[in-house]
Amino acid sequence: MATADLEGVVAQVLNRLKDGEIKRGDPPKNPKGTFKAVADAVAAARSSQTTLIALPLEKRREIVANIRRRAAEDVRSLAEMAHEETKLGRVEDKIKKNLLVIHKTPGPEILEPLAYTGDDGLTLIERAPYGVIASITPCTNPTETIINNGLSMLAGGNTVVYNPHPLAKGVSSYCVDLINRASMEVGGPENIMTIMGNPTIESANELLRFKGIRLNVVTGGPAVVQAAFAAGKKCIAGGPGNPPVVVDETADLEQAARGIVSGASFDNNIICCDEKEVFAVDKIYDRLVEGLQRHGAVLLRNHQITRLQKLILQPDGRHTRHEWVGKSASAYLKEIDVPFRGDPRLIICEVPFDHPFVQTELLMPILGVVRVKDVHEGIDLAVEAEHGFGHTASMYSKNIDALHRMARVVNCSIFVKNAPNYAGLGYGGEGYTSFTIASPTGEGLTTARHFTRERRCTLAGYFRYV
Numbered sequence: 381m382a383t384a385d386l387e388g389v390v391a392q393v394l395n396r397l398k399d400g401e402i403k404r405g406d407p408p409k410n411p412k413g414t415f416k417a418v419a420d421a422v423a424a425a426r427s428s429q430t431t432l433i434a435l436p437l438e439k440r441r442e443i444v445a446n447i448r449r450r451a452a453e454d455v456r457s458l459a460e461m462a463h464e465e466t467k468l469g470r471v472e473d474k475i476k477k478n479l480l481v482i483h484k485t486p487g488p489e490i491l492e493p494l495a496y497t498g499d500d501g502l503t504l505i506e507r508a509p510y511g512v513i514a515s516i517t518p519c520t521n522p523t524e525t526i527i528n529n530g531l532s533m534l535a536g537g538n539t540v541v542y543n544p545h546p547l548a549k550g551v552s553s554y555c556v557d558l559i560n561r562a563s564m565e566v567g568g569p570e571n572i573m574t575i576m577g578n579p580t581i582e583s584a585n586e587l588l589r590f591k592g593i594r595l596n597v598v599t600g601g602p603a604v605v606q607a608a609f610a611a612g613k614k615c616i617a618g619g620p621g622n623p624p625v626v627v628d629e630t631a632d633l634e635q636a637a638r639g640i641v642s643g644a645s646f647d648n649n650i651i652c653c654d655e656k657e658v659f660a661v662d663k664i665y666d667r668l669v670e671g672l673q674r675h676g677a678v679l680l681r682n683h684q685i686t687r688l689q690k691l692i693l694q695p696d697g698r699h700t701r702h703e704w705v706g707k708s709a710s711a712y713l714k715e716i717d718v719p720f721r722g723d724p725r726l727i728i729c730e731v732p733f734d735h736p737f738v739q740t741e742l743l744m745p746i747l748g749v750v751r752v753k754d755v756h757e758g759i760d761l762a763v764e765a766e767h768g769f770g771h772t773a774s775m776y777s778k779n780i781d782a783l784h785r786m787a788r789v790v791n792c793s794i795f796v797k798n799a800p801n802y803a804g805l806g807y808g809g810e811g812y813t814s815f816t817i818a819s820p821t822g823e824g825l826t827t828a829r830h831f832t833r834e835r836r837c838t839l840a841g842y843f844r845y846v
């Protein structure tokens with residue numbers, strides 16, 4: 381689906397929600413695909429994978445299409461339940477995120493075969509399923525990751541067992557139930573995706589080490605990435621980020637201010653790709669900060685920054701207090717007695733480079749803005765602040781040399797030029813989406829291609845037509 385079409389769908393859904401036309405579903409009493417024991421969840425997924433690969437490919441396409449349809453119809457439940465359960469982010473942004481994965485996760489069409497023909501005959505290279513895949517999902521994008529991973533894995537002929545974040549287990553289980561019903565409705569198997577009803581770190585590790593599962597996929601912070609590597613199997617890991625933005629003196633400042641506020645406030649900044657800190661060159665710094673305020677950001681004074689720091693950071697001054705992750709800007713402002721009007725999207729703070737609002741992945745709508753003397757200093761500090769995650773970075777500039785340099789030295793899975801970072805996820809930018817950006821293991825935006833393995837079939841001496 382093209383970006384303009386997706387924006388149309390989002391607008392339509394938001395209007396229908398406002399008019400009360402789309403009703404919220406009730407959680408099922410016995411959700412399909414939810415299991416207590418890891419072994420049972422794996423066995424059920426294995427049995428359904430045997431059924432799945434015996435079905436015609438056309439049926440697989442039909443199942444994928446029906447999951448998209450049913451998830452889109454129930455997008456309000458997915459967004460509201462995730463918000464109620466996790467207390468993170470904003471419902472209207474969760475609707476956008478869910479519609480993005482529903483419509484822009486590639487299906488089986490991305491698995492193009494490759495053929496070589498010549499004097500020695502025909503060799504065909506195809507992508508085959510791994511079988512059952514284990515997937516560990518985050519609380520920040522619970523249903524988005526399940527839908528996105530799930531459609532890609534299913535497109536490749538796999539089934540999947542999820543260990544969701546305990547904070548989002550209800551909505552995750554609801555989402556898997558919806559997916560299984562959508563599969564069965566068009567003649568697909570039940571348990572095409574299964575999930576742990578009572579997920580823990582222990583069940584995650586049991587799943588990651590489960591015999592017979594050939595591929596682990598994890599999406600989360602540093603601990604789960606380490607756990608995946610420690611399991612001693614092939615893994616695809618989407619890890620943490622700390623995306624910097626550089627703004628230089630050639631930038632369209634109106635575009636930069638609008639884009640930064642929109643990107644950094646998206647779902648209250650809980651998405652790993654959201655803008656986390658800004659480096660603005662001295663020449664345009666004041667005008668950029670003024671523009672950010674004009675677009676709805678609230679600028680704090682120094683004593684207010686100190687109070688905010690105490691509120692959201694642990695006594696070590698570096699780690700966040702979990703209870704403050706992903707709240708709306710108004711919640712922080714109320715707590716530190718800063719007056720505001722309406723529902724501000726973002727808080728901005730003028731800080732030095734070594735400040736925790738620059739160095740720490742806050743996952744809050746709070747953005748550190750650093751003054752730099754020129755674009756080169758901005759790029760160098762941005763690379764440092766990204767901490768080598770290789771995740772996401774962006775830049776507002778019309779200087780092709782500066783853009784080129786930043787792209788090369790920051791060397792991230794996603795580099796966005798002159799747009800909010802979510803454009804790099806396919807929202808307002810070209811290309812498909814993924815909610816597992818695998819930087820530690822190098823796949824970048826994951827698709828069915830990564831959840832399948834290469835198989836070569838050679839016929840010597842025949843089928844050369846040229």
Ligand code: NAD
Nearest residue numbers: 518519544545584600601604607618619620621652816817
């Ligand atoms: P989290 O790391 O707390 O949890 C993610 C998942 O890992 C959860 O299911 C959790 O239960 C599990 N987990 C955590 N520690 C574990 C351990 N030691 N062993 C086994 N499982 C473990 O992350 P979160 O708060 O849910 O999500 C936010 C983090 O995830 C941020 O750091 C963000 O940047 C990152 N993230 C990355 C991507 C990506 O695509 N690269 C996408 C979303 C989120």
